[in-house]
Amino acid sequence: MEVPAQSTDIQAQFSSWKEEVDQVRSNLRTMRGRLQEIATSPQPDAERSLAIEHFQNQFIRQLEVADEMYHDLKQSAKHMGYGRPAIIHHDRPVDDMSSLQDRMQVFHKLHNELSGEFSRFASYD
Incomplete structure (x- = not known):
């Protein structure tokens, strides 16, 4: 994925990324x-209960990451639009487009892996 150079291209990229994060959040809520439907089915066994707890934790964490990503995208877009340096978090860099691009790629990779894992789990219900 190429990082845009023009200011309007950069703003369009931020908008696109924010829409992608919103789609991930919506998908996580659906999953x-x-x-919840699976968890309320009659008496899941111990292994299934552990898997349900695993997915609950993963969904909570991915929603937290999505919220952080969305916030960082908004802040970076605002700061880059004003020509000021972006805020740098020690745990999640937002100082340049390249680092944000890398974070978005990892964000999508992790979401796709979780989504696939959950699909396989849910298909056994």
């Missing part, structure tokens, strides 16, 4: 609803 969480499906997990």
Whole structure:
């Protein structure tokens, strides 16, 4: 993925990324609803209960990461739009487009892995 150079291109990229984060959040809420249905099914065994707890924790954490990503994208877009340096978090860099691009790639990779794992789990219900 190439990082845009023009200011309007950069703003468009931020908008696109924020939409992608919103789609991930929506997908996580849908999966969480499906997990709730599975959890309320009659007497899941111990292994299934552990898997349900695993997915609950993963969904909570991915929603937290999505919220952080969305916030960082908004802050970076605002600061880059004003020509000021972006805020740098020690645990999640937002100082340049390249680091944000890398974070978005990892964000998508982790979400796709979790989504696939959950799909396989839910198909056994």
